[in-house]
Amino acid sequence: MVLTRKTPTIQDVALRAQVSSATVSRVLSAPERVSEKTRERVNAAVRDTGYSINQAARSLRMKTARTLLMVAPNIGNPFYSVILDAVIDEAQKRGYGVLVGTNIGLDPGRWLTDYLLSTRADGLLLFHGGLDPEDLHTFAREEGISLPVVASYDEPPAPLVTSVVTDNRAAAARAVRYLMQLGHTKIGHLAGPVRNNRPNERLLGFEEAMTAANLPLNPAWILPGNYDQPGGIAAARAILALTERPTAMFCGNDESAFGFIHGLREGGVECPRDISVIGFDDVGQAEIYHPTLTTMRQPREDLGRVATRRLIDIIEKRETPTDPVHVVLPAELIIRESTRALDSSGR
Amino acid sequence: MVLTRKTPTIQDVALRAQVSSATVSRVLSAPERVSEKTRERVNAAVRDTGYSINQAARSLRMKTARTLLMVAPNIGNPFYSVILDAVIDEAQKRGYGVLVGTNIGLDPGRWLTDYLLSTRADGLLLFHGGLDPEDLHTFAREEGISLPVVASYDEPPAPLVTSVVTDNRAAAARAVRYLMQLGHTKIGHLAGPVRNNRPNERLLGFEEAMTAANLPLNPAWILPGNYDQPGGIAAARAILALTERPTAMFCGNDESAFGFIHGLREGGVECPRDISVIGFDDVGQAEIYHPTLTTMRQPREDLGRVATRRLIDIIEKRETPTDPVHVVLPAELIIRESTRALDSSGR
């Protein structure tokens, strides 16, 4: 741009208001420490000059960026995007910006360095199950640096890291029990990915509920998935190839459930007529899919908001990161069309 | 955190490598200007100290943040989240971070100030149709500041602003012509929102195609929408209340098409049996919805990548913002189940 004018600094404002730059700074950050008269003069000068604070200078001086880094495996998944929306909104309310990163599970040290240690972000919102927060913590400890982080995903929370999660295991068990209530005994599970070498919590909940009800776990009905549509379709094909099929399926999340139902339909098997399906998350599509999807609703917006608030509290030392808090939010069973009661004939 | 150690600076590295801080700086930004021997010594020192650059100091000095601001109306919409994914990836490749903002259409001046003028972001990726880029430009001009911005959405591109868009009007007309090819003449449209007082391009394309084919525009079949599911459901109810209904509907985007189909079904009207529906975007769900959705595919990932590249080019002065480029990407007709040919009886 041609007529680029030097953007006004705090000095320019000070000059115009006939005060020192220190006073301007005070008006901006602690107005009560300045007399009413000068305060007004300064504010007028701010308006006149069109002054706006230089974040870089401020960050350099304060050693804080007023920015959060959110990391999620795949923003393209509607599950995360709603969370991101909430995070942005909540962060903005407290004067923080939100930087977003994906696919950075490869070299944690490197991007952690790039963002957190470089005064680009003050804290980390970890929605990425592929990254072990404990590792991060040990890494940070070795480096001797502070690392405010809040984790939120479906693995069991690492004890050392503040976390905000839904009780995945309990919710999964609840989903399975609902299928049982409908009379199903031949129940399968489309599992999510295994991360950090820890068992998937929803799978554990599934097994727990089945065992508690003395129902057999048929290995052929427990299929690996990746929380995505293709995984659901593949699982459907596997089920279609079986001579003995489950009458109900608990899918690890909604995306995979949609894929699963679609895959079944391609093979002439209808949901819920032939197989009942229950999902997990309650994304927007669940309500208008055909059939509408029975699912365990995760309070996604709350997840995002609470995690953001806690992280900012940690950053601003309102909360001590050495004594991590683990917030558990409840999931809710949402009954729709994709599940039906087994009639007496066992069909 | 307790044992917080001072993070190493360029000085610490210099000390250890027995060179001056200037040399370290050079090794980092222009390695070829340093002799091989010292370069190696410095690199070793960087590793040893665990040094990482302080972005704040760098930004202050360079007057650049190496950060992009992406603004979209609603990240929760899967359409945008895929774009965001591409933007992040592309930006990262060129060493830029991505800050995300939403709901900031309220006071453009204010947040523009907060982000762009405060060295938080170097440029603006505008996916928000509710914001007029021309206004932004005039605002920036009045302020006498440079404002690198690339716009991308479904309104006609503002001449002064570099833009990357799909040819919405042509694509809309193509969609409508496809319905005609199937024998439909009673065609309705579920429109998107009107923004910046400019007519919606997809609506124009619809009207264009209808007029060109000498087909009547029935006002009762042209319904207002908002590119979302509830709008689609409401439109379906309106159509259901009619005695004479269209045999085909062109929906402004996929989200609203899903809602529309769902709403019809609730009223006992089936797609495509009773009404054919074509959408716009080709979001992930389109492929597994029931019925799978015929739609105009927008190259979302390309949209994000190209826009990002152009913006960075502008920022780095490889491209002049005073002579804006308008990139138009083609949309592709994806034929699936939600549209069917009208049989001879006219049903």
Place this chain on the structure above:
DNA sequence: TTGTACGCGTTATCAG
């Protein structure tokens, strides 16, 4: 090829 020294725009400390 390398070193010295200054300034980017803030905030915090210390006097007054």
Place this chain on the structure above:
DNA sequence: CTGATAACGCGTACAA
């Protein structure tokens, strides 16, 4: 209540 001044950590003339 206000002003002078010293950092914060980096890049870059300019000099050697």
